[in-house]
Amino acid sequence: MVGGGGMGGGLLENANPLIYERSGERPVTAGEEDEQVPDSIDAREIFDLIRSINDPEHPLTLEELNVVEQVRVQVSDPESTVAVAFTPTIPHCSMATLIGLSIKVKLLRSLPQRFKMDVHITPGTHASEHAGHSTRVCQT
Secondary structure (H helix, E strand, O other): OOOOOOHHHHHOOOOOOOOOOOOOOOOOOOHHHHHOOOOOOOHHHHHHHHHOOEEOOOOEOOOOOOOOHHHHHHEEEEOOEEEEEEEOOOOOOOOHHHHHHHHHHHHHHHHOOOEEEEEOOOOOHHHHHHHOOOEEEEEO
């Protein structure tokens, strides 16, 4: 870490990140409240699960830092797959793996076991991609 005053007394890599506006809450429909109607899992539901995860270095959420966006979430409920691409705030973010694991753990704890998950860094947004390292953080 290389900025000013982060976790554990270390220095922040990105001391002054851009902060984005949070999206509104998703309105609940009558069909979603009806226990007799099957409710499939969609991208917005996955985004709602991960958007409030706190960044490891800042008192901000991954949504507020634009690390996660709904457009970077793909879900196939019939195929039981979820793919999340996240974008570190800086290209040399050493917290990228920790962020990916935080997303993965949240999904593992929140979704039915039938789901296979792929959590990876958005292509072209992290220096490790150019160093020949994988940007796939975790996949089950």
